[in-house]
Amino acid sequence: MALAKRTLIMVVVAVVVLLFGIGGGVYVGVTFFTKPAPSAEEQLPDPGPIVELGQFTSTLADPETHVIRLRITVELANPEVELRLAGPGWVVMMKDEVMKTLKDQQFNSVRYAEGMEKLKQDLRARLNAILPRVEGKAAVNRVLFDEYMVQ
Numbered sequence: 493m494a495l496a497k498r499t500l501i502m503v504v505v506a507v508v509v510l511l512f513g514i515g516g517g518v519y520v521g522v523t524f525f526t527k528p529a530p531s532a533e534e535q536l537p538d539p540g541p542i543v544e545l546g547q548f549t550s551t552l553a554d555p556e557t558h559v560i561r562l563r564i565t566v567e568l569a570n571p572e573v574e575l576r577l578a579g580p581g582w583v584v585m586m587k588d589e590v591m592k593t594l595k596d597q598q599f600n601s602v603r604y605a606e607g608m609e610k611l612k613q614d615l616r617a618r619l620n621a622i623l624p625r626v627e628g629k630a631a632v633n634r635v636l637f638d639e640y641m642v643q
Contacts, residue, residue, distance in 0.1 A: 540567045540633050541574040545587055547639070550594040558599040563638040564590060566619065569629045576626055589618050602642055612637070 545564040552558040566586070568574050577583070593615055601607045612635045623631035 540569055541571055542567055545590060548590055548594060550591060552597050552599050553595060554599045559643055560594055560602060561641045565636045565638055566632050567634040567636065569631055569633050573626045573631045576624060585622055586619055589622055590615060593618050608640060
């Protein structure tokens with residue numbers, strides 16, 4: 493009888509210790525390994541003003557004949573940039589810069605997704621080089637492709 497009582501007490505103590513261990517593990521996991529929910533300030537910002545530059549078709553700088561056709565939209569840094577670039581002269585300058593950039597591309601460099609991203613970065617850099625800075629910020633945040641085809 494004493495042995496059965498002693499065994500029962502050890503089983504109960506073992507279960508209690510096991511439950512405390514599991515509870516402690518859950519507490520540590522939740523406390524240290526979960527990300528807090530993003531607050532309203534940490535949410536992604538709304539896109540800036542959008543300017544559609546239109547569709548472009550160009551031959552590529554290859555010995556063989558390859559063509560790229562895309563439709564480009566740019567996201568501007570803020571509404572002040574949009575007001576500053578409202579004149580038709582700025583849009584023509586941006587389109588000219590896009591055409592010059594496309595003429596320098598080669599088929600194998602723009603054929604895949606990473607080349608497409610590199611082209612976006614090149615276009616952004618070249619557009620920001622010709623556009624005025626507003627409040628110390630570059631005019632173009634992102635270059636977006638609505639359509640993209642290379643053949």
